[in-house]
Each structure stands twice: as structure tokens, then as C-alpha cells.
Amino acid sequence: MASGAEGMVAPPEHAKDLFGDTLPLVARYADLLAHAGVERGLIGPREVPRLWERHLMNCAVIEELVPEGADVVDIGSGAGLPGVVLGILRPDLTVTLLEPLLRRTVFLRECIDYLELPNVQVRRGRAEEMRSEVRADIATARAVAPLARLGVWALPLLRKGGSLLALKGEQAESELEEARRDLSAQRPCVADVIRVGRGKVEPATTVVRVTVTSESGHSSASKARRSSGGSRKKRGRKR
Numbered sequence: 001m002a003s004g005a006e007g008m009v010a011p012p013e014h015a016k017d018l019f020g021d022t023l024p025l026v027a028r029y030a031d032l033l034a035h036a037g038v039e040r041g042l043i044g045p046r047e048v049p050r051l052w053e054r055h056l057m058n059c060a061v062i063e064e065l066v067p068e069g070a071d072v073v074d075i076g077s078g079a080g081l082p083g084v085v086l087g088i089l090r091p092d093l094t095v096t097l098l099e100p101l102l103r104r105t106v107f108l109r110e111c112i113d114y115l116e117l118p119n120v121q122v123r124r125g126r127a128e129e130m131r132s133e134v135r136a137d138i139a140t141a142r143a144v145a146p147l148a149r150l151g152v153w154a155l156p157l158l159r160k161g162g163s164l165l166a167l168k169g170e171q172a173e174s175e176l177e178e179a180r181r182d183l184s185a186q187r188p189c190v191a192d193v194i195r196v197g198r199g200k201v202e203p204a205t206t207v208v209r210v211t212v213t214s215e216s217g218h219s220s221a222s223k224a225r226r227s228s229g230g231s232r233k234k235r236g237r238k239r
């Protein structure tokens with residue numbers, strides 16, 4: 001896959017601290033995004049000057065939240081963020097880029113061939129349709145959906161003890177508070193907001209981490225409702 005134009009998007013000085021030996025490969029990916037990615041409408045041209053700081057480095061710092069050897073599914077991968085960055089940085093991970101749009105999956109497949117990433121694969125589909133097909137330790141998502149909806153899509157894809165890592169903005173705390181009920185109705189879980197990459201990226205990356213605490217798909221409250229004949233409303237009417 002040719003990047004489609006001349007000239008590299010030079011990494012900032014401190015990118016070497018974050019990416020180490022993988023920096024040349026991340027630079028190839030940056031080049032691809034800045035040229036073919038823009039030409040094919042996967043990334044806005046205004047993002048090019050801030051590709052490193054706002055996109056690649058901002059995604060890379062979540063790596064510290066991903067356990068060794070994990071199966072990762074990147075929901076709504078788009079042009080590959082954060083999944084491709086994690087795949088480059090961490091060859092120990094098995095990364096699935098999950099994306100429903102054909103045009104984007106074509107780009108992603110060409111991208112992983114071009115970068116020669118044997119630990120990264122692409123699947124075309126919607127997260128909510130993958131419940132019987134995907135089991136992961138970590139689900140990542142950036143700029144995909146509000147947290148409550150993301151929980152409905154992501155939590156069924158996780159193994160017990162697995163986590164959704166949702167990259168969010170400054171309103172992460174209030175978004176989490178609003179979504180807590182929906183998240184635990186989907187699956188028993190604990191959730192917190194973490195800021196990662198302090199001193200490496202400015203501002204630090206805000207992540208909502210939701211960790212599932214049971215094997216099965218539904219919380220005990222919703223199970224109890226189902227086994228006693230449905231919703232709270234119905235029970236109320238019977239009495």
C-alpha cells in the first residue's frame with residue numbers, strides 16, 4: 001500500500017520515549033494516515049498537524065492498562081485508532097479491529113498488510129452482532145458511542161475480569177455516573193475513571209475502565225426479574 005504522497009509527518013522529539021524501537025513503524029502508520037487516510041476520507045485533513053500528539057500518542061498511553069498477552073477488540077476502529085497503535089507497540093497482544101463500514105475495513109486490511117502486523121486482524125461487523133463470535137480480555141473504543149450504549153455493545157464481548165477501556169473527554173466522570181445503572185444492568189461490573197500518560201501526553205488521556213465481575217451476561221438483579229416473570233412493572237401489577 002503506497003502512502004499516496006511525498007513527505008513524512010515528523011514525530012515530535014519525545015515520541016521516542018513512548019514508542020522506543022517501534023517508532024519507525026508508528027511513523028509509517030502516521031504517514032499512511034496523513035496521505036492515504038486523508039485522501040480516502042478516513043481522517044480529516046485538519047488532523048494531520050496534530051496526528052502525533054492528539055491521536056497516536058494519546059492512544060499509545062493506554063497500553064499500560066492492557067495486561068500481557070491479552071486478546072483485544074477495538075470497537076469502531078475507523079482508521080485504526082487505538083487498535084493499530086496497540087498492535088504495533090505490543091506484539092504480545094492479539095488485536096481485532098472491529099469495524100462495520102466496508103470502506104474502512106478495506107483500508108484497515110491494507111494497512112496491516114503494509115505494516116506487516118501478524119498480531120492484528122480485521123473483522124467487519126457491528127459490536128452488538130458479535131456476541132457469539134468475539135471473546136476478549138480488553139475492549140477498546142475511542143469516539144464511538146456514549147458510554148451507556150458502548151456498555152451494551154462491549155460488555156457481552158468480554159471474559160470475566162475483562163475490561164472495556166473507553167477513551168473519553170473531560171466529562172468522563174459525569175458520563176460514567178449517568179451510565180452506571182445501564183452498565184450494571186448489562187453485566188455485573190465495577191467502573192472508574194483513570195488518567196494515563198501524565199508527563200508523556202498533554203493533556204493526559206482520560207479512560208473510563210469498566211471491568212466485568214461475572215461470567216454470564218446479565219446482572220443478578222435483571223436475572224431475578226426475568227426468573228420471576230419479567231419486569232418490575234409486571235410484578236407490581238400482579239400484587
Ligand SMILES: C[S@@+](CC[C@H](N)C(=O)[O-])C[C@H]1O[C@@H](n2cnc3c(N)ncnc32)[C@H](O)[C@@H]1O
Binds near residue numbers: 078
Ligand atoms: C468517529 S469514528 C472513530 C474511529 C476511531 N476509533 C478513532 O478514534 O479515530 C467511529 C467509528 O465507529 C464505528 N461504529 C459505529 N457503530 C458501530 C457499532 N455498532 N459497532 C462497531 N463500530 C461501530 C463507525 O463505523 C466509525 O468507524
